[in-house]
Amino acid sequence: MEAAPSIETVVQLGDGDSIREIPAPRLAIWLFLASEIMVFGGLLSCFVLFRIAHGGWDAEAAHVHWRIGAFNTLVLLTSSLTMALACTSAKEGKEGMAQRLRMFLGFTILLGMTFLGVKAYEYSLEFAKGFTPGAGLFWAFYYTLTGLHSLHVLAGIILNTTLWIAAARADLVPVVQRRIEYAGLYWHFVDVVWIFLFPLVYLT
Amino acid sequence: MQEKSTHLAGASLDIRIWEWLVGLLIIGLIVFVMPIPKVAAVSLVFAAAIVKAVLVVRKYMHLTAEHWLLYALALTPVVLIVGMAIALLPDIAFRQ
Numbered sequence: 001m002e003a004a005p006s007i008e009t010v011v012q013l014g015d016g017d018s019i020r021e022i023p024a025p026r027l028a029i030w031l032f033l034a035s036e037i038m039v040f041g042g043l044l045s046c047f048v049l050f051r052i053a054h055g056g057w058d059a060e061a062a063h064v065h066w067r068i069g070a071f072n073t074l075v076l077l078t079s080s081l082t083m084a085l086a087c088t089s090a091k092e093g094k095e096g097m098a099q100r101l102r103m104f105l106g107f108t109i110l111l112g113m114t115f116l117g118v119k120a121y122e123y124s125l126e127f128a129k130g131f132t133p134g135a136g137l138f139w140a141f142y143y144t145l146t147g148l149h150s151l152h153v154l155a156g157i158i159l160n161t162t163l164w165i166a167a168a169r170a171d172l173v174p175v176v177q178r179r180i181e182y183a184g185l186y187w188h189f190v191d192v193v194w195i196f197l198f199p200l201v202y203l204t
Numbered sequence: 205m206q207e208k209s210t211h212l213a214g215a216s217l218d219i220r221i222w223e224w225l226v227g228l229l230i231i232g233l234i235v236f237v238m239p240i241p242k243v244a245a246v247s248l249v250f251a252a253a254i255v256k257a258v259l260v261v262r263k264y265m266h267l268t269a270e271h272w273l274l275y276a277l278a279l280t281p282v283v284l285i286v287g288m289a290i291a292l293l294p295d296i297a298f299r300q
Contacts, residue, residue: 030274077222188260
């Protein structure tokens, strides 16, 4: 199956010889991601500043489970691979594209759910030791940062599930072919946030 | 070898990028558990994180193929955040 022709509005960037047209939804998702960078960047930089101000929080940081965090990092990196493979399948549009797309999207959803399940288990271990969000500034930051990130993973799972269901219908496959790129941009962004969150919270 | 790597595309490139990401994760973890000075360990761990983020953004998010204005769009908030953190450093981090 060939890639579906785009019927989306395009925006012209640049002028003269460097002019390039990009689909308006792609520009919109990058604008959205820029606002998300402000949200996570603000929180992460506040965490770093307060951590320096409070002598590094070494005693508190010793109680986080870095092995569980490392496992979750591997899960999220692998989910980025399956998402990229789903996008590549949609772009190439070869024979059996819809099946491959659904398979890779399915893996991405499962890996996202694995991430959230492991995170919930990790929270239960910390709660059992009394490390609740009210246990101190470090733990307040920890739950805010990882909780907000987990909500973004959940949003990504819902988005991907919508596309996975839509891809089962032959008449909606061309729509999914176009929209999976935007879902992919969001999912990879969530991965990038974790790439910085993991060493900041678990390894320093 | 070089000819082979320059012709990597599609699924093969996606898998190669994932291998690099996992390799960098393992390097970061080895540095973390090794008995080396904390400043050096933290620097190496964050260097690995930056390379991982650049790989994901450029290859998986296809920013390499985009117009420079999209780079500007993505980098502007990063510059603002870093600027804000540097500006607040004396007041918050080094307050007596």
